[in-house]
Each structure stands twice: as structure tokens, then as C-alpha cells.
Amino acid sequence: RGLLTGIVQGFSITGIGFLSYPFIKAWIPKFENDLSLEIRIDDLLPGQSKTVRWLGRNLFVLRRTQEELGILDQAEPELKDPNSKESKQPAFALHQFRSFRPELFVVYNNCTHLGCEVSREKAKFKCPCHQSDYDGAGRVSTEAVAPTNLEVPEYQFISGNRIRLVVSEV
Ligand code: FES
Numbered sequence: 001r002g003l004l005t006g007i008v009q010g011f012s013i014t015g016i017g018f019l020s021y022p023f024i025k026a027w028i029p030k031f032e033n034d035l036s037l038e039i040r041i042d043d044l045l046p047g048q049s050k051t052v053r054w055l056g057r058n059l060f061v062l063r064r065t066q067e068e069l070g071i072l073d074q075a076e077p078e079l080k081d082p083n084s085k086e087s088k089q090p091a092f093a094l095h096q097f098r099s100f101r102p103e104l105f106v107v108y109n110n111c112t113h114l115g116c117e118v119s120r121e122k123a124k125f126k127c128p129c130h131q132s133d134y135d136g137a138g139r140v141s142t143e144a145v146a147p148t149n150l151e152v153p154e155y156q157f158i159s160g161n162r163i164r165l166v167v168s169e170v
Pocket of ligand 1: 111112113114115116127128129130131132145146
């Protein structure tokens with residue numbers, strides 16, 4: 001009788017396993033699909049932004065106005081790392097705009113101090129946790145406790161209307 005009970009239990013467990021496989025599979029993240037993400041940018045007017053989630057983090061995608069670009073073009077003596085030498089970004093973003101095309105800015109919104117999410121305030125960024133300020137290119141101010149500029153992800157333009165986020169090789 002014990003043997004029979006064992007056999008029945010074995011079949012039951014196997015059956016439950018087969019039946020639940022599709023549900024379990026649906027819960028497992030598809031990591032291979034997360035290694036790049038396409039984002040539409042033609043829905044952003046100057047001054048508008050959107051938040052995109054990728055690889056477990058949020059990032060801002062925003063279209064700057066001409067006025068915002070003009071501010072970034074001016075000398076900024078109160079920045080900790082104005083040329084982003086100590087900060088993380090792709091090689092194409094090593095200038096005052098920190099973007100592939102000046103008008104389109106893509107940046108992770110985690111503060112570089114302890115990782116709180118910054119908010120966008122009047123074309124700048126501010127961390128709610130310990131008040132670190134970043135300019136419109138995510139460059140941290142000299143007064144802030146955050147050590148470096150906001151991180152810029154690797155991305156490519158795949159058309160005039162779309163960009164593709166890709167995993168950085170650095
Ligand atoms: Fe942003 Fe501390 S986490 S200033």
C-alpha cells in the first residue's frame with residue numbers, strides 16, 4: 001500500500017509540474033530580450049520627457065529646448081565634474097550635452113550618492129534623499145554629496161524616430 005501511495009504521489013507531482021510549467025515560464029524574466037530596448041522618441045516635444053524601465057532601473061528620455069541647450073553651452077564653474085572625466089557615459093557623450101544628439105538626453109535617474117531616484121525640476125535634476133543637484137546634462141554640482149554625474153546609458157539611433165538602448169561593453 002505504501003508503494004502504491006508513493007507511485008500516486010509521484011504521478012501527481014509530475015502532473016502538477018507539467019501543468020504549471022507554462023505559468024512558471026511566464027514569470028521568468030526573458031533576460032535575452034532585455035539586452036536591448038527600442039524607444040520611440042517622435043512622441044516627445046521640446047521640453048517633454050518620459051520614463052522608461054530597463055534592466056531593473058528607470059531612465060529619463062527627454063527632448064531639450066533650445067533654451068536648455070543654450071544654458072548647457074555656458075561655462076559652469078560650480079560643477080564637480082564638468083567634463084565627465086570621473087563619470088559613467090558612452091564615449092559619444094563626453095561633452096557638455098552628454099548625449100548623442102544635443103536635443104535628446106537619455107540618463108539613468110539614480111543619484112550617484114546612494115541610488116535614490118532623482119526628479120526633474122525646471123530642466124535640472126534633484127535628488128530627494130540628500131538634495132544633490134544636477135544640471136540639465138546630469139552633471140552634479142560642487143555642493144552636492146553625490147560624487148559623480150548621473151550615468152548615461154549606451155544607446156544608438158536606429159532611425160530619426162527611435163533609439164535602441166544596449167548593454168554597455170565597459
Ligand atoms: Fe541622492 Fe544621497 S542618495 S544625495
